[in-house]
Amino acid sequence: MLLLAAVEQNADAPDLVAQNIAFGLIAFMMVVSAIKVVTTKNVVHAALYLVLVLAGVAAQYVLLAAEFLASVQVLVYIGAIVVLFLFGIMLTRAPIKGEEEHTRNWIGGAVTAVGLAALLGYTLIDQYGSSKLPEEVGIGRAEVLSDSIFSTYLFPFEVVSILLTAALVGAIVIARKD
């Protein structure tokens, strides 16, 4: 529904047709896959649908001219995190063939999600109804990004690397057998 509203708003913006069609197709694929991720009974299928969503996000980054983020998205999310998920599914022998996994409180979840979507959609359409993205995107090149990371955001960058190390060590300590 929300996406239809966005497409309707877009009808009076005939420029950049190719990008808009690409956006619509990818967004549709992402939403369908995301719904499959949270509803399918087969956990392995859920992980594979998650790959589709993540690849769609990477494609949206390309549409926004953020190539470096797109490649990081593919490397880290599709390359590493999904593999981690598949290992987790394998090691926990989660019910693969759509056995039980009782769904808990799906009505509450659906009400919350739809209510939240309505609220967010109304607010966004009200606030940013016709704001356009700039046609020429000047940023997003890896050069600008790296300049920013290694000057303005150097300290948070180092903190994130320490956090990653700590998380790695912590995961090993938690999961090892003894």
Place this chain on the structure above:
Amino acid sequence: MLLNEFLLLGAVLFCIGVYGVIARANGVMVLMSIELILNAVNINLVVFSVMNNDIAGQVFALFVIAIAAAEVGVGLAIVLVIYRNRKSIDLDQVDLMRG
């Protein structure tokens, strides 16, 4: 392109992720739904970065990706330990601390 297309896509992904966190009982599925939520946030960060012609949003999206990787590592380790101790990753059965 309109700003709203991307913002609404992010909102829809976020809500689907929230539904997954609330409705699924499988620990691994809850972690996957959290990934959906984090990706929705990242889309918002990047689109506002392009909108305002400010690279900071993309830097923060990178940080979010790094922290998501750390979160999945630790989260899956915890789910693994739960499975080892209880032979099940049904989150409704993990209620030892319920009063």
